[in-house]
Amino acid sequence: MRSVRRISDARDLLAEQRRRGCSIGLVPTMGNIHAGHLALLERCREECDYSVVTIFVNPLQFGPNEDYAAYPRTFDEDREILARHGCNLLLHPSAEEVYGERPELTTRVHVPELSERWCGASRPGHFDGVATVVTRLLNFVQADTAYFGLKDYQQFLLIRKLAADLGLNTRIAGVETLREDDGLARSSRNAYLSAIERQAAPALYLTLCGITEEIRSGERDYSGIAARGRERLTLAGFKPDYLGICNAHTLRPAGIEDQELVILAAAFLGGTRLIDNLRLAIDPIPAA
Ligand code: PAF
Numbered sequence: 509m510r511s512v513r514r515i516s517d518a519r520d521l522l523a524e525q526r527r528r529g530c531s532i533g534l535v536p537t538m539g540n541i542h543a544g545h546l547a548l549l550e551r552c553r554e555e556c557d558y559s560v561v562t563i564f565v566n567p568l569q570f571g572p573n574e575d576y577a578a579y580p581r582t583f584d585e586d587r588e589i590l591a592r593h594g595c596n597l598l599l600h601p602s603a604e605e606v607y608g609e610r611p612e613l614t615t616r617v618h619v620p621e622l623s624e625r626w627c628g629a630s631r632p633g634h635f636d637g638v639a640t641v642v643t644r645l646l647n648f649v650q651a652d653t654a655y656f657g658l659k660d661y662q663q664f665l666l667i668r669k670l671a672a673d674l675g676l677n678t679r680i681a682g683v684e685t686l687r688e689d690d691g692l693a694r695s696s697r698n699a700y701l702s703a704i705e706r707q708a709a710p711a712l713y714l715t716l717c718g719i720t721e722e723i724r725s726g727e728r729d730y731s732g733i734a735a736r737g738r739e740r741l742t743l744a745g746f747k748p749d750y751l752g753i754c755n756a757h758t759l760r761p762a763g764i765e766d767q768e769l770v771i772l773a774a775a776f777l778g779g780t781r782l783i784d785n786l787r788l789a790i791d792p793i794p795a796a
Contacts, residue, residue, distance in 0.1 A: 509591040511598040515606075515648050518599045522560070522649065530557035534651035534678070536642060539563040539600075540580040541589050544686045544694035548655040551683050553594055560649050561590050563600040567611070569637030580696055599648070606644055617643045619673075622666045625759050626772050627783065630749050638663055639670050646671065646678050654678050659685040659693045661770060661785045662759060685784070687713065693784045700780040709782065711744035712775055716786040719753065719771050723790060730762050737773070746775035756787055767792055 512518050525532060533556030535548045545561075552559045563586060570576035583600065590598055607614045616636055622628075623635035646654060656664045661682075668680040686694045691713035692706075701709055715737050722733050730753040738748040754761055756768040767790055774783040 509587075509595050509598060511587055511600065513599075513601055513605065515599070515601055518560070518597060518648065521597055522558075525558045531653075532556055532558050532560060532649065532651045534645065534649045534654040535559065535561045535595075536645050536654065536656070537561060537563055538565045538579065538696070539586050540582050540696040540699070541586040542694055542696060544657055544659065546589070546593055547686045548657060548683050549590070549593055549595060551681070552653070552655050555653060555681075556651070558596045559594065560597045560599060560651065561595045562645055562649070563598065564603075564606060564641065564645070566606075566637055566641040567603060568607075568616075568640055569634050571631055571633060574631070575697075575700075580699055606641065614640070616640045617670060617674075619666045619670050622662065622669060622759060625662070626750055626752060626754075627662050627774060630774065635663070635666055639666060642667050643670060643674065643676075646676050649678075651678050653681050655681050655683055657685060658682045658787075659695065659784065661772065661787070665757070665759065691717075693782075695782065697780055697782065701777060705745075705777045705780065708745045709777060711741065712746065712773060712782055712784050715740045715744070715751075716771050716773060716784060720786050720788050723753070723769065723788065728764055737771075741773070741775050746777055749774040749776065749781065751775070 510521060533552035535552050537545050565579050567576055587598060617639040618636050619639050628635045656667055658664055664682045671678060671680050690710040692709045719733055719737050727733055734751050734753055737751045741748045751773040752761060753769060753771050755766045756770040762769050770785050770787045772785045774781060
């Protein structure tokens with residue numbers, strides 16, 4: 509595996525691969541590589557000849573009171589794990605390399621509407637930071653396909669939309685959420701949980717499963733179902749941020765006419781904010 513900090517070095521190596529006719533896959537990460545990232549890399553390696561992983565803890569996507577400084581940085585372990593799992597090129601640029609000398613003056617990317625709902629409402633500016641960095645990374649690497657986890661479902665939709673709107677020549681692929689045996693979605697932030705919080709954490713996924721069952725059994729009072737879901741989370745020790753049942757494409761609150769749904773949730777366990785989602789398709793309402 510080659511490991512480079514400079515975008516120009518990455519571009520030279522990628523040009524060489526393209527000359528050889530290799531397809532290129534990209535897995536953008538903020539490091540602290542875990543099994544969820546490795547599932548993205550595995551899919552990338554299945555589908556592309558040459559795999560690129562980026563590690564960049566993006567300051568623009570953290571709010572002033574969020575965990576940018578505390579975000580787990582484990583570069584040496586990450587590099588070793590990625591090399592063992594067949595990554596071809598690791599790009600780990602500095603903030604200056606990505607944003608120039610004056611990050612506050614850098615051009616930003618904003619995806620209207622999708623970036624304002626749910627996580628966007630709770631974390632103002634977060635999705636502008638994500639959209640801005642992902643646009644740069646897609647542009648630096650010019651991969652055939654870029655892989656993102658569906659755990660961050662809103663982020664996935666937003667990136668797919670920005671790539672389509674900006675006419676970027678990279679296919680955006682979503683990879684299913686990897687879970688622990690008890691259902692907890694894999695995330696770097698799980699490392700913040702105390703032993704007691706870790707025991708309570710699967711209740712987030714179980715609540716989403718319960719909601720899925722209610723909908724499958726014919727219940728359509730979505731705001732009532734969501735309110736009961738929030739109560740269940742509170743009883744399990746969470747402080748819910750949001751829990752919504754939405755149209756899986758627009759993320760607008762679902763109505764009776766919607767057939768492809770996503771249940772989105774974010775909740776705090778102590779100081780740790782966990783997110784998860786489940787998607788489901790329901791049958792059309794039979795004509796009267
Ligand atoms: O999902 C993440 O790890 C980040 O939001 C991403 C896509 C790497 C952008 O910084």
